[in-house]
Amino acid sequence: MKVPDALQPEGHASLVSALEQYADNPSAFLALNRDNEYFTCPGIEGFICYRPHGRRWIQFGGPFTDTPSRAELQSQFLEHAHRSGRRIVGVQLQRADAELCAELGLTVNQVGASYAVDLQDFSLRGKRFVRLRNKISRAMRAGLEISEVDADKCADDIETIDARWLREKGKHTKELTFLIGEIGGEWQSLRKLFVGKIDGTAIAYVSYAPVYGSRPGWLHDLSRRLPDCPPGVMEAINSHAIDHMRELGAPWLHFGFTPFTSLDDSHQLPTASRAATRIVRLIADHGDRVYPAQSQLEYKSKWYPTALLPEYFAFDGGISPRSLWSVVRATNIV
CATH class of the missing domain: 3.40.630 (Aminopeptidase)
Incomplete structure (x- = not known):
């Protein structure tokens, strides 16, 4: 056969x-x-x-x-x-x-x-989210504006953020391949891309991919920011995206491997x-130094995942x- x-x-x-x-x-x-x-x-x-x-x-x-x-x-x-x-x-x-x-x-x-947050009863209220709320507020006071965008219309912004993000990581830094998603291509219409801007300049983005199966929702995938971003920018973008996903009725947000x-x-x-x-x-x-696992886990832990x-x-x-x-x-x- x-x-x-x-x-x-x-x-x-x-x-x-x-x-x-x-x-x-x-x-x-x-x-x-x-x-x-x-x-x-x-x-x-x-x-x-x-x-x-x-x-x-x-x-x-x-x-x-x-x-x-x-x-x-x-x-x-x-x-x-x-x-x-x-x-x-x-x-x-x-x-x-x-x-x-x-x-x-x-x-x-x-x-x-991998880690996931149940969005059905999710809220940033309460003592455990005090630091996270403060970081988000600080970013918003700096003039951060967040919107969902068409990847084709902001390709230059994404390229600029990626280039500066990689330079900041060091000349020997390589981007992960295979284990992370991408922006653009045949299936971009199925993803969601949120960009943060200050004074009209794109400074950070988070890309989300659809998740199927027993915990359907969205995957927090690619995320990049300019090195001189105000604190809390990534958290603010993700919080904005969570509000949007909950409005759509998405049950879960996944933070990936x-x-x-x-x-x-x-x-x-x-x-x-x-x-x-x-x-x-x-x-x-x-x-x-080999792989920044702990810094990644610290970010994901801020959202108090409900599934491991x-x-x-x-x-x-x-x-x-x-x-x-x-x-x-x-x-x-x-």
Whole structure:
């Protein structure tokens, strides 16, 4: 049986339909990023998203298909990779994805977590949000104006903010790839983009992607600001976006995957590598120079998330320096 490993351009419309029906990963919309490839199997609706990197195929999330077909689609993908002389590395797997990979013999380790806020009864009132309210007020007193914008009409502003944001991070800083979303392209109309301006100059933005599944809503994705922004600008933009989302009836706001956070033995699976567990925990404890996990978690914690979702990486054939390097190179995570 011939198994296609990529969709033709005219088949891309089916990707969104599959995500809407089957995706339960808060970051699933990132599967639509440019440069991703898609594995499909005859007779099975849905797909697996991946990117080739050397002798590895880096799989994003689990199989986006109905529950009865998940194991079959994942098995077919593994077999197809092996016939092609490749190994699979799965990233940003949810618990159900991780359990499936473990059942198929892959080494699976928790590498971090994602966080979500239940918006149905959300409010910034109360003592615990005093600091956050003060930061937002400070930004608004500086003259901040926030609006939802068309990405095509503010492309130059976004490019300027991105360039200065990267320069501030240092000449060796690279942008994450694969594990974050993007602005523009075929699916931009499905995202939301909020920009903050002072005196008519764009100084910051936050991009949100739709989330499907058991906790539907929006994913707080790309966020950038100019280095000399007043304090509280990002918080003010997100608060404005939350008000808008609640008006639309969105139940959840997700803050996405943060590597090296909320690690816990209770989250591990039987096929976890002890060596990998030690390495991940070492980075979590001492590796903020490698990846700014704690600063990311501090921002997300300000909103008092109501759901913590452990996330996993899976390694076909066990964890090796080469497989780890494939993940690092494919995602720019360090």
